[in-house]
Amino acid sequence: MSVPEDIIDLWANGLPKADVLHIVSLHGQKTTGLSEFSYYPFRSADAAGTKPTFERWVNDRYDRRFVVHGFPTVDGRGVPREVLDAAERRVLDCLERGHATVVIDSAGAERTARVCEAIGYKRLLQDRATQANNRMGTGSGPDI
Numbered sequence: 001m002s003v004p005e006d007i008i009d010l011w012a013n014g015l016p017k018a019d020v021l022h023i024v025s026l027h028g029q030k031t032t033g034l035s036e037f038s039y040y041p042f043r044s045a046d047a048a049g050t051k052p053t054f055e056r057w058v059n060d061r062y063d064r065r066f067v068v069h070g071f072p073t074v075d076g077r078g079v080p081r082e083v084l085d086a087a088e089r090r091v092l093d094c095l096e097r098g099h100a101t102v103v104i105d106s107a108g109a110e111r112t113a114r115v116c117e118a119i120g121y122k123r124l125l126q127d128r129a130t131q132a133n134n135r136m137g138t139g140s141g142p143d144i
Helices: 005-013 054-061 081-096 111-118 124-136
Strands: 020-025 065-070 100-104
Touching: 005 054, 020 054, 020 081, 054 065, 065 081, 081 100, 081 111, 100 111
Parallel strands: 020 065, 020 100
Antiparallel strands: none
16 A cells, blocks of 8 residues: 555645745654555655655655654654654754754654654644533533
8 A cells, every 4th residue: 555646745735834844754664564654655764775765755746845854663662762852852953943843653643742742742732622522511412
């Protein structure tokens, strides 16, 4: 299975608009050892192969500049402390320099969340949804 390029285009079109966008990538491997990059038309900068690197591919395809910072992880295994610390330092360095920066992994739910939490971000949408549910009650319908 592979991710079609038109789906990647939709993702790219939803990224922050900036002349240069820094991407902190936590892509790595599945627990089976399969590279998460095998789903895409590009490869990790750390991997050998004929496909272009992630950074080369996005820079060749889109009308702006991307800088990809790779911090390989294993999906479903959390983020090892040394990788978390290194990714946290890179994100903070990019932000302190005024760079537009995004953090990504395959689904963006666990590994990305750990890095964002490490730099002090909170899940506002989740918090707002929880607050709204608490105000409205958790019943399944109107009280009769």
